[in-house]
Amino acid sequence: MSNFINKLINTKIDRRKFLKGSAAVAAAVAGLPLVAYDNTLKETTLDKKDVAHINTDTGKWVAAACWHNCGGKCLVKALVVEGVVVRQKTDDLREDTDDNPQQRACLRGRAEQFEAQGADRLKYPMKRKHWKPGGGDKSLRGKDEWERISWNEALKYIADEITRVKNKYGVESIFSTSTEPGPLLNKLGSYVSHWGTSSYGAWYAIPHILGVGDGILVRDAVNDRFDLQKSELIVGFGLNPAWSAMGNATHFYLEMKKRGCKFVIIDPVYTDTAATLEAEWIPIRPGTDMTMQLALAYIMLKEDDPVTNPLIDWDFLNRYTYGFDAEHMPPNAEVNENFKDYLLGTYDNVPKTPEWAEKICGVPADTIRKLARRIGKNTKVTLLTTWAPARTHDSDSMPQLFITLGAMGGHMGKSGHATGTSCWNNAANFGKALVIAGSDGMVSKAKTYPPLYLNDTEGWKAISEGSYNPSSVFPSINAKPADWKKVVSKVDLKKKVERKPINIQMIWHSGSALLQTREGMKQGIQVHRKVEFVLSQSSFLTTNSKYADIVLPITTWWEREGNFPSSGCNRDIMLVYSNVIKPIYEAKDDEWVNIQLGKLLDVPEKDMYPISQKQRFFNKLASSTVINKEGTSYEPLVEITAKDIEEWGCEGKPQSGRVPLNKFLADGIYQVERHDGDNYGNIAYEKFIKDPVKNPLNSTTGLIEIYSQTKADILYSQGYNEVSPLPKYVPPRDGYESTYSDFHDKTKGKYPYQLINPHYIRRSHSIYDNVPWLREALKQPAYISKGDADKNGIKNGDTVLITSAYGKTLRHAYVTERVAPGVIGLPHGAWADVDESNGIDKGGADNYLCGNISTGGGVSGWNTQNVNLEKWTGSPIPDDVDVPQRIIF
Ligand code: SF4
Known part of the structure; x- marks a missing residue:
């Protein structure tokens, strides 16, 4: 083992030189410097003497896993010399084209060697x-x-x-x-x-209760990326893959923009994705998206005229939904309320006007009105949302409202029209997987x-x-x-x-x-x-x-038997990795x-x-499948010979397949060639729209449930609190209204700011917050609007204290105009570093500020927290990169 450590010491590459390449990757995506502040990476070249002793002639490139759970799923290759990874690269197997881009790794994936071989293992x-x-x-x-x-x-x-x-x-x-x-x-x-x-x-x-897709288990609930290019307008609540799931999602959106599609992004932050797409940005307060959506629906309803101003697709509502109005209630309804009357304020005396919404969500009423007029039935509109707006307490009805809005415009089941989620591993590229990892065949009796x-x-x-x-x-x-x-x-x-x-x-x-x-x-x-x-x-x-x-x-994944990083990722590809290095020190799996x-x-x-690990891997390879040329069924992906079986020492039978086993393992990827009009397109809900009787949805009634008795019953049985069968807005605990001690008198409370936790390009969730190279390239600041900073006497780089009812954390301030006033952005996943003398976290851990609050269907509420902000009067915190690594022995 000491031999291994010596090799590591002799082959390490200076951190600043790694950063030069990594920061360039981030900047290319970001366009604007929201990623971090004040990074001064000065060195620009890698000296030949640094790597002169590495004899790459004896090395071998191995397909290696990127084990980050970001959804991107990219190809990572590691150059192994005498048992040590000395270099990494990414997808250079194919020409990089607009339709079939390379699956290039981001800075996190390219930093994997510093993780797997890190000093803090x-x-x-x-x-x-x-x-x-x-x-x-x-x-x-x-x-x-x-x-x-x-x-x-x-x-x-x-x-x-x-x-x-x-x-x-x-x-x-x-x-x-x-x-x-x-x-x-x-x-x-x-x-x-x-x-x-x-x-x-x-x-x-x-969504499953309502009969629609969730975006992960049901991956074909939005149209294919080529069909989305036919949309005239994409309205996104959230949508920031430039930070959250790098991979190719931003590229796919850019392809839509290149073909004339306009983007409107509704988000508390002017994100790097919004900047890249030159989208119209509508800043909104966290956790209030439903009020804006209700006001959009209200204007569509009030201004619709089937002849002179057709905004609502009445035929769609009539044929495919239950619960929009009193004439279309589902047979199992137990409450005599419908969506139209809820919008008009018949039950609560609160019409869901843009003026009502503006007071809560902060979006000017006029902006809501104008957007409502643009998303009517005669425009090819795609309504997309990430999961984040519904990661708020009391947000159980948000998916139902979002789908209702899409149904009102008839934006489902047709080319250029779609409504659903776009995030994680199928962001911007929807449809059933074209390559599917096989089963390991393990059954324990x-x-x-x-x-x-x-x-x-x-x-x-x-x-x-x-x-x-x-x-x-x-x-x-x-x-x-x-x-x-x-x-x-x-x-x-x-x-x-x-x-x-x-x-x-x-x-x-x-x-x-x-x-x-x-x-x-x-x-x-x-x-x-x-x-x-x-x-x-x-x-x-x-x-x-x-x-x-x-x-x-x-062990990390690099030290294990090979496998598939995930059976579900980008639908066009399947990645596979092999063992890269031996387990280091005394690590075991x-x-x-x-x-x-x-x-x-x-x-x-x-x-x-x-079954042994090796046999399980072999079984998965042997039973992996790929879509046939006609797009009608699947066929074996991997060709396996009798010699392969003998070399592996596994049980199996020779089989023909699309790619020879050893080529698949050496490449680390199989990618299906795509083009507009190929046989693999997807228009979500197309069959249902053609014939809802023959192809009912999986809801209780078979139609889209704008009124869902089943939803209300299931949430009632859960026992936390009751929820209406209609998609009604409920002010979230720890939402905007609760920043006030008295919302109507506009008296601010003890925690007057809203904290959000964007996914961050330095890490994927909490993996791997410990890589010094990434820590130096990307700080972990608290993003604060200029107005809020001025109000609190805070300047860029000052240490600030963020306090919630549950915990306190310290961060450096990043003062920007790109965050809505009243909102603080604290990137998700930083490792907690609690000062035992005062109980304050010095690591900027978002969940240290969250409490255990259970509502509705047990929905996590960590995306919106009420907090206070103040300038820290104690010693400033060091930069993250200067915090010692957790090296035990
Ligand atoms: S972290 Fe995500 S985007 Fe980056 S290389 Fe890995 S899978 Fe790709």
Whole structure:
């Protein structure tokens, strides 16, 4: 191993020289310097002497995974010389064309070598110095020193603690925050897992109830990228792939713009995507999108004249929807209310006028009026939204309202017209996957016990208080949208779920970053100091691991058997990666840990993993499929010979396929050639629009439910609060209205600002906030409007204190005109760094400011928080890059 470390030392490339290339990539996408402030990267050349000792003639380029969960999914290649990665490149396999772009990696993907071979990799199993079975001094979690222990010691301690906790408190006292321990835990008896909507917000399950697509499990709910080029106007709520999912999404939008499509972006921030597309920017207050959408609908209704000013597609509403007006109520309606009368204020005396909306969302009434007139039936309009506007408490009806707005204009089922979500791994490119990863073929016959589920919005609070919401509807409804009716049929929707007691005494972290990326981090840390045992498996001292008793060093994807990075990504491509380097130091993978613990806990390996990793990878390759030329069915992707099978030492049969096995593995990608008018296009809901009787939607009524009794019943049964069958606006807890102590008197409250948490180009969620190269290229500021900065005496670069009802964090201010007044942008996912002397986070962690608040369908609300802003009078915080890395040994 020391040989390996020496090689790393000798082959490392100076950080500033890496940054030159990385910053150029970011700037090319960004167009304007919102990405960070005051970066002074001066060195511009890589000296030959720096790399002269690297003998690349002996190296091999290997297709390597980018394991960032950003949705981009790009090709990453690593040059391995004598077992060490010395260089990276990206897609150079094909000509880069507008229709078939290369799948080029962003700065994060190109920094992967500094992650996998980083100085802060965890090297050995370790335990907290004052840990003892049962916890020892639990208050020292997060502050204690670490001691190196052997794998044998670590495994014995863990097996003993599992047995002790299980015998004393029962199997349901073990909380596993990720799926990795599942194969072992589900053989030991039931345990506790979690579910949540932290990415999708209200788009998690509600769309399936209404009969429409969510944008991830149902990927063909918006038209194909070539058809979107035929739209005249794309209106986007959010849409910032230039930061969130780099890949090719921004390029696809640019192709639409090149063909004459106009963009309107509605967002609290003038984003880099909006700038790149030269979009009209309509600034809006966070969490208030529904008020603007209601006002758009109101104007369409009031100004529509089927002859002189046809804005509404009445035929569409009549044939394909239920609930728009009193004449079109669904047969199962239990409340005598319809959408049209709600808009007009018949029930609450509040017509949803642009003036009403302006007071809440901040968008001038005239701007709303003008936009409403542009999205009528006779214009080819695509309405897109990211999940973010619905990642707000009480936003359960937002997807329903968005679809209603699209239905009013008839913007579904036709070329150039679409309505739905655009984000993550199919942003701007919709339709069924054209290449599909196969199945690993693993089926265990051993008895398994399913877990109980905690909702993320109440997770830490539930553990702290000892009771939880045992809803069985939402955790499973999203697994298979087509089966949701079966799930729901087993539940009494007229009865509220009753809370049940829970007594968690062991927390087991592995592949997820739950403490870092879910609401209520401060309470989560307290919970970690309360339970009897915390185990964490990770590659770095993440927030999860920092508060653990025993930490196990885990391999990165580069050190494992190859695999497919994701079975669902950009629909045109399938990526595959191979093993890049050997496990470094004493790192092992999660599967190995389960197998070793299984030996100590009497769970045979064959019950957990009846097939070897290599055979599973082979099975996936062999059963991968690609769309046929006609676009009518799928055929085998990979050609496998008898010689391949012999070399792999796996079971299988030779087969013909589109690409030879070794070429696929060497390339690391298969990309389907696309062009406008090919056989792979997609017009969402086309069959339904042609014949809604023969092709009903998956809603209870088979039509789009503008009134949905099922939605109201399911949300009622969830037990948090009741929600109307109509898409009514409910002011979110921690929304704009709650920045006031008295909204009507316009008296501001204790937390007068709204905090948003944009996805950031420095990392993907919290992965990997620890790379120094990325930290230097991109700071983690708090974006503050010029007016708010002046009001608080804050200048660019000052340290500011952001305070919510739940926590406090320090950041440097980035003062800009590109953020709406009253809004503070704190990029999502920074690793918490809590000062134990005062409880203030110095890392800029967004979830340290969030509390555990549960509403409706358990929708995560971390996108909108009420906070206070002030200039920090203590010592300024250092730049992130100057904060020492978490190097333990
Ligand atoms: S982080 Fe995302 S955009 Fe960047 S290389 Fe990886 S998959 Fe591509």
